[in-house]
Amino acid sequence: MKIFFQLFMAHLKDMFRDKMVLFWFFLFPVLFVFLYGTIFSSTGNEKFTISLAAPEKSPTVAIFEKMPVFEITYLNQEQALNNIKQGKTDVAVIIQNNGADKEQVFVHYKNDQNSTGTIVAGLIRQVLTEVELAKSGLPRHYQIIERPEDEQTLRMIDYILPGILAMAIMQLGLFGSMQFVTYREKRIIKRLALAPISKVSFLSSEIFLRLIMSLVQGLLILSIGNLVYKVPIQGSPIAIVGIILLGSSVFISLGYLICSFAKTTEAANGLVQAVQFPMMFLSGIFFPLSFLPASMLPVVKAMPLTYLGDSLRQIILGLSGEFNLLTGIIVLVGWLVVTLFLAIHFFRWE
Amino acid sequence: MDQVIYVENLRHTYNDVVAVDDISFFVKRGEIFGLLGPNGAGKSTTTEILVGLKKRKAGLVKVLGFDPQDSDNEFKKRIGVQLQTPALFERLKVKEMLHLFASFYPQPLKVKETLELVGLEEKQNTLSSKLSGGQLQRLSVALALISNADIIFLDEPTTGLDPQSRRGMWDVIEDLQKQGKTIFLTTHYLDEAEKLCGRVAIVDYGKIIALGTPEELIHYHFAEQALEFNIPVEKRHLLASTVEGAKIEFNENRATVYTTEVVSTVASLLSLKDNGFKLDSLTVRGATLEDVFLKLTGRRIRE
């Protein structure tokens, strides 16, 4: 135990005095969070802008004001029409009192298919018709009962944050294992083999450090996501810790497996790059799998990062994902068992 | 007699290179035993087999009663090893490396004490990647010493050290012996072997070509004294007739004449003066291990 602790501290110091390690394993994912957070943190439900020119105390304006999706700017007629010409507003609404309680509502909008103006015009028509009907007191044949599913709107950053964590966990596992190749290459393993300690405690203290580092990554990334970009963290801490440790184990194990085939650190680096690069872009950690061509799906569905990203997203956001959560966990455990078995089989101390 | 290392007909090959060729020797408790030989003689290979890093191809090896190649931690607790190539955590400080290794052994030396022994007190807070070659070498030796083990294996402990540090290291090694430790060391410095070792095995191409105390080796092979002087290459032929029967070695314009009759040989050499030959920088010395090596192999050890 004393030896395990000493070895752990040795790994810790050796690792944290390496500025590159700090950069790649901690700063890099955090930069990703800030980068994506800044670009993608806007909510999808934007407001529609209306430039409004109306006489005072117009009852129609009161109706508009009750609509939360409308963002109204009060102007005179000329300014309102100018705004629509310059594309500064979705619609320009001019209201004229025709006397005797009647109002004429002119809705100006750009009539092309992509314009939100078309939608807003439709919306205005619908709102006013509804009011009209209610006033007229006519018997109604249709009753519309709306039942909105209480689906949380998923912003891009909500989707991406668990992906960044998955990426960080993968990189820590894969690149972290390269340290062992360096120790082997620098004959440190050979030197330690002469000391009365079990080699297993050397390796296990290294793995233990990696697992702890992955939790630190998780804490760092999720805290920044939550505090700065308001990403909702719904999952229980225990579930989150559990899935991080599982994912981290998979990639540490895969990392050692890959490194068994490399004699030098450079060779290991090449192999690791070859494995992590495709995963990074094909596993849907940064965009939904539906963005990928169908022909890629068999590959995508074989990669552990796909399931780690998806499971993390489900657990952290409390949403359903591409796969059943249980399926994801089973696949990850499967990967762990297989890579662990192979890593032990191919492992070389020297 | 208490033999802590026993080696019989040890043989090791790398593919078709025979690195260790059927050697036998023993090391007594408390002695400094040296393996002396040129590059590639098989010293490191032998050392690594003795400490259990390499599996031998043939032969019998016992160290402290253990067979090193299937030894456990009980064996490793009792040996301290410095390998020829230092291997260290690059980003650990000297002090931290020593603390780490101290934690491995049941009764380690104190870190401070060990630092003083090898003269690294000033560098204790330096990262090991920032050490000079000689300092690295001393740290590597320190890691062997801190074990406070029964046998200390040192594979070329003074290679890369400046003359002063070498002497310092010799003192450290002699002190170890005084504390009752057994030291197995390899070297290609003849003076080092002569100064430190109780017994020396001279190895060349994987074979032991001579074994004994340095004095035994010298006296066995050389009853003579050595006379050394400068002589131009083109005058070499003059010597043969002058010092009849004596053994002569040439090394560029330096000649060595081995003789039991120092006075008469010097007298006859002086007679060469008449042939216009100046006897330059004549020295008389007893033979050394260097002469033994030269006689046995026909080569100098660092050629």
Ligand SMILES: Nc1ncnc2c1ncn2[C@@H]1O[C@H](COP(=O)(O)OP(=O)(O)OP(=O)(O)O)[C@@H](O)[C@H]1O
């Ligand atoms: N790993 C290896 N693979 C192949 N050949 C090796 C290996 N290690 C050593 N040899 C060869 O075995 C022979 C003995 O090498 P060894 O390292 O034991 O010599 P040494 O006496 O320690 O030399 P030096 O003074 O240079 O350290 C050499 O010819 C060397 O080339």
Ligand SMILES: [Mg+2]
């Ligand atoms: Mg050697």
